[in-house]
Amino acid sequence: MLEELPRFIDPKQLALQNAYLKGEVALAQLKRLHDSLCEIQGIVKIEWIFALDNKQRPTIQGSIQARLPMRCQRCLQPLPWTVDTQIALVVFNGEPHPNEELLIGYEIITLNHHRLSLLSLIEDEIILALPIVAKHDICIANEYQLSAEKMTNNASSNPFQLLLKLK
Ligand SMILES: [Zn+2]
Numbered sequence: 001m002l003e004e005l006p007r008f009i010d011p012k013q014l015a016l017q018n019a020y021l022k023g024e025v026a027l028a029q030l031k032r033l034h035d036s037l038c039e040i041q042g043i044v045k046i047e048w049i050f051a052l053d054n055k056q057r058p059t060i061q062g063s064i065q066a067r068l069p070m071r072c073q074r075c076l077q078p079l080p081w082t083v084d085t086q087i088a089l090v091v092f093n094g095e096p097h098p099n100e101e102l103l104i105g106y107e108i109i110t111l112n113h114h115r116l117s118l119l120s121l122i123e124d125e126i127i128l129a130l131p132i133v134a135k136h137d138i139c140i141a142n143e144y145q146l147s148a149e150k151m152t153n154n155a156s157s158n159p160f161q162l163l164l165k166l167k
Helices: 011-016 031-036 118-129 140-154 159-166
Strands: 020-026 043-052 058-071 078-093 107-111
Touching (some): 031 058, 031 118, 043 118, 058 118
Antiparallel strands (some): 020 043, 043 058
8 A cells, every 4th residue: 555645745834844754656656767667666665854944944854765677778678776865955935045055965946836746856856866877787688698708718619519508
């Protein structure tokens, strides 16, 4: 069972309540990630705390965890990618003033309305946590290739022996 998360959140309201938001989102709902995935299966877990900072600005802190079935860009085979990222956001209504003092280590997100799409925020944060190019350290296909090459080098002049070894 997925714990139901709200579709939209009002960070100010949640911060005033010191709200704690914990739940799961299906990868199927995070459409912007789909192009990077080899199958649309799995969940993303979030655990966030809302609070006001010393200037009464809403902040969001917490974790995003997922295991994404990505595709290796080199061998095109599945590549499970673990996302375990911490977020620290300070929420502004409209563009922040250029002289605005910011908390160290916090990213700014700006709202045009009071509410924020939770799904698109999760998507944004996962996209930031993804590798630019997803690929295996050593592709499985390459491993086969390497061992086949080794065999060729070690093989005697009898090609049938090599065939036997490959079986
Ligand atoms: Zn690969």
